[in-house]
Each structure stands twice: as structure tokens, then as C-alpha cells.
Amino acid sequence: MKRKSTLFAVAALAAFGLSNADPAVIVDDNLGLSHVSVFDTAVPDAFDYPTVDPKDAGVLPRSWEDAPPQIPHRIDKYLPLNAQQNKCLDCHEEPDKIGKKAKGKPTPMSETHYVKEGDELVLANRRYVCTLCHTPQANVNTLVDNTFKGD
Ligand code: HEC
Ligand code: HEC
Known part of the structure; x- marks a missing residue:
């Protein structure tokens, strides 16, 4: 059996x-x-970053509120960022104009990028290397689609 x-x-x-x-x-x-x-x-296919100059760049959509905005313009001319040079600051460090965006003009970095020294706003060291959080974008085919939708 x-x-x-x-x-x-x-x-x-x-x-x-x-x-x-x-x-x-x-x-x-x-x-x-x-x-x-x-x-x-x-x-992945080889790709080039766009060579759009900042004044023609406009802005890119943000993934969610308070997400670091993506860099809409070329940055090859402004690198490297090191202790001797940070060209991003030449355009974006405007503590007197915080919150005042104008088309075609550099968006002033927000208050979160500064610390107060007396009455003055001074760039926070932890925000010095902009490309830690802000990245340029290229038009590439993704290997895997991302369906994430922010608010
Ligand atoms: C020559 C001036 C200039 C330099 C140098 C420059 N930018 Fe910009 N940046 C601009 C302008 C102009 C705009 C957007 C203009 C608009 O709103 O039409 C912009 C937009 C941006 C934005 C998007 C802001 C938003 O509200 O969406 C980010 C992020 C940014 N830049 C980061 C950087 C970083 C990081 C560097 C250095 C690697 C850099 N920029 C160097 C002028 C500059
Ligand atoms: C640790 C991450 C981090 C670093 C480093 C950093 N940022 Fe940002 N940035 C953010 C985030 C998050 C936001 C959106 C929320 C906010 O405004 O705080 C932002 C916003 C901005 C904006 C848009 C401001 C507005 O009012 O819409 C600009 C322009 C910008 N950053 C430029 C820079 C530049 C230039 C540097 C380098 C000197 C830099 N950031 C370094 C995280 C960072």
C-alpha cells in the first residue's frame, strides 16, 4: 500500500x-x-547633461514640497566645488532677496541655507557642497520606471 x-x-x-x-x-x-x-x-545608454545656460533654464517641477529643487541649468562650467571656489554662491547667495524669485534670475537660496551670526545671515557650512542635495537632470531612458508621485 x-x-x-x-x-x-x-x-x-x-x-x-x-x-x-x-x-x-x-x-x-x-x-x-x-x-x-x-x-x-x-x-545604460551614454548621455549628455543639457548645456542650458541659467538665464534660459526656467525651473523644474519639485518631487514634493520641500524637496531640494533639481538644477535646471548646466553646471559643468561651475565645477568643481571646493574650499577655494564655489561658483554656485556667486549667483545664488543673496540673503537680502530670500523668497523673491524672478524668472531668468538666480533663485536666492532659502533661509535654511544660512545661520545667523548677530544680525547677519551667513552660509551654513553644512550647505556648502550644493551638489550633495541638488543635481542636474538629463533626458535618459530609465532602466526601471519609477511610479512615485509626490504631493
Ligand atoms: C550664472 C549664474 C548661476 C550659477 C553660477 C548657478 N546658477 Fe543655479 N540658477 C541660476 C538661474 C538664473 C536659475 C533659474 C532661473 C529661473 O527661475 O528662470 C537657477 C536655478 C537653480 C536651481 C533651481 C531653483 C528652483 O527654484 O527650482 C537650483 C537648485 C540651482 N540653480 C542650483 C545651482 C547650483 C548647485 C549651482 C552650482 C553648481 C548653480 N545653481 C550655479 C543661475 C545660476
Ligand atoms: C543638505 C542638503 C542641501 C544642500 C547641501 C544645499 N541645499 Fe539648497 N535646498 C535644499 C532643500 C531641501 C531645499 C528646499 C527646501 C528649502 O528651501 O529649504 C533647497 C532649496 C534651494 C533653493 C530654492 C530656494 C527657494 O526659495 O525656492 C536654491 C536656489 C538652493 N537650494 C540652492 C542651493 C545652493 C546654491 C547650495 C550650495 C551653496 C545649496 N542649495 C545647498 C537642500 C540643500
Whole structure:
């Protein structure tokens, strides 16, 4: 009796395996999010950052309120940022104009970028390296789509 049921189980498994061969198989390009074979090395297409000058840049949408705005203009001319130079500040450090945006003019950095020294607003050291939080954008095909929608 025992032997018979084992045989039956083996036969059933084989039949199940055959009839469901397709849905049960996970092919290697469906294993991850990238939808390419795990044996391939996905190489993103080469791309260039836009060479839009700041005065023609306009602004890009923000992902959510208080997200660091994306840089809408070229930055290659203004790098590197180091202890000796920070060209972003030449245009964006305008403590007297905080909150006053004008089209085609550099957006003044907001109050959060400063500390108070007496009556003066001085750039906060932790905000010195702008590109930690603000990044330029390029028109690229994403390897994996992002469906995130902010407020
Ligand atoms: C020559 C002046 C200039 C320099 C240098 C410059 N910017 Fe700008 N920036 C602008 C102007 C002009 C705008 C947007 C204009 C508009 O609103 O039409 C802008 C927009 C931005 C914005 C978007 C602001 C928003 O409200 O969405 C960010 C972020 C920014 N710049 C960051 C940087 C960083 C970081 C650097 C240095 C790597 C830099 N900028 C260098 C002039 C400049
Ligand atoms: C630690 C992250 C961080 C760093 C570093 C940083 N920022 Fe920002 N920035 C933000 C965030 C977050 C916002 C949006 C919320 C706010 O205004 O505080 C912002 C807003 C801005 C705005 C838009 C202001 C407005 O009123 O709409 C400008 C312009 C800007 N930053 C420029 C700069 C520049 C130039 C530097 C470098 C000197 C810099 N930021 C460094 C996080 C950062």
C-alpha cells in the first residue's frame, strides 16, 4: 500500500510538472527588476547633461514640497566645488532677496541655507557642497520606471 501511494505521488508530480511546465518556470530575465538576463550586464545608454545656460533654464517641477529643487541649468562650467571656489554662491547667495524669485534670475537660496551670526545671515557650512542635495537632470531612458508621485 505504501509503495503504491509513493508511486502515485511520483506520477502525479510528474504529470503536474508537465502540464504546468510553462507557468512554473521562472526564466532568468524575470528574476530581478531589470528584466534582462542575470547573465547580461546591463549597460545604460551614454548621455549628455543639457548645456542650458541659467538665464534660459526656467525651473523644474519639485518631487514634493520641500524637496531640494533639481538644477535646471548646466553646471559643468561651475565645477568643481571646493574650499577655494564655489561658483554656485556667486549667483545664488543673496540673503537680502530670500523668497523673491524672478524668472531668468538666480533663485536666492532659502533661509535654511544660512545661520545667523548677530544680525547677519551667513552660509551654513553644512550647505556648502550644493551638489550633495541638488543635481542636474538629463533626458535618459530609465532602466526601471519609477511610479512615485509626490504631493
Ligand atoms: C550664472 C549664474 C548661476 C550659477 C553660477 C548657478 N546658477 Fe543655479 N540658477 C541660476 C538661474 C538664473 C536659475 C533659474 C532661473 C529661473 O527661475 O528662470 C537657477 C536655478 C537653480 C536651481 C533651481 C531653483 C528652483 O527654484 O527650482 C537650483 C537648485 C540651482 N540653480 C542650483 C545651482 C547650483 C548647485 C549651482 C552650482 C553648481 C548653480 N545653481 C550655479 C543661475 C545660476
Ligand atoms: C543638505 C542638503 C542641501 C544642500 C547641501 C544645499 N541645499 Fe539648497 N535646498 C535644499 C532643500 C531641501 C531645499 C528646499 C527646501 C528649502 O528651501 O529649504 C533647497 C532649496 C534651494 C533653493 C530654492 C530656494 C527657494 O526659495 O525656492 C536654491 C536656489 C538652493 N537650494 C540652492 C542651493 C545652493 C546654491 C547650495 C550650495 C551653496 C545649496 N542649495 C545647498 C537642500 C540643500
